[in-house]
């Protein structure tokens with residue numbers, strides 16, 4: 001599908017120089033949201049997936065419906081301090097800031113095939129950190145899937161040995 005007509009681009013948000021890709025306009029359109037999730041489902045149809053993991057917050061609105069559509073479980077990767085049980089945590093840099101991501105220690109069973117889903121691949125910091133967390137728990141990362149990829153930020157370079165699927169590409 002052609003996703004771009006449903007993405008709103010906001011210049012200089014949240015800071016000067018960032019061209020923000022706003023997916024709320026897609027989420028607000030039930031038919032197109034469903035079409036986008038089904039298109040990702042189609043892109044990853046060759047993979048054997050036991051569970052989907054997605055980083056807070058926008059990874060939830062892609063990962064959870066994808067998990068539902070595939071009939072597999074969903075594991076939230078959350079920002080530090082949000083998960084109630086024992087966690088592992090890793091720090092990372094963003095296109096506009098720094099943060100820490102966490103997972104429950106028992107969220108992935110060793111050897112499970114995990115697809116990591118998010119709305120957008122920019123510098124790759126979030127997804128590379130997510131990959132590290134899943135691997136630390138013994139998961140086998142079979143791929144990563146996004147609505148949007150910002151090609152010039154070269155997030156793929158942080159995922160050298162991993163399948164990367166995206167529905168729409170922008171330069172930055």
Ligand SMILES: O=P(O)(O)OC[C@H]1O[C@H](OP(=O)(O)OP(=O)(O)O)[C@H](O)[C@@H]1O
Pocket residue numbers: 055056057058059093094095118119120121122123124125126127155
């Ligand atoms: O490839 P990167 O440079 O890491 O950037 C991409 C990440 O940035 C955004 O999340 P953000 O941390 O802004 O959090 P949010 O989903 O809670 O808005 C986006 O949803 C991705 O997770």
Ligand SMILES: Nc1ncnc2[nH]cnc12
Pocket residue numbers: 018019020021022095096120122150172
């Ligand atoms: N340019 C961008 N637009 C939307 N979300 C982002 N996350 C990181 N960079 C982003």
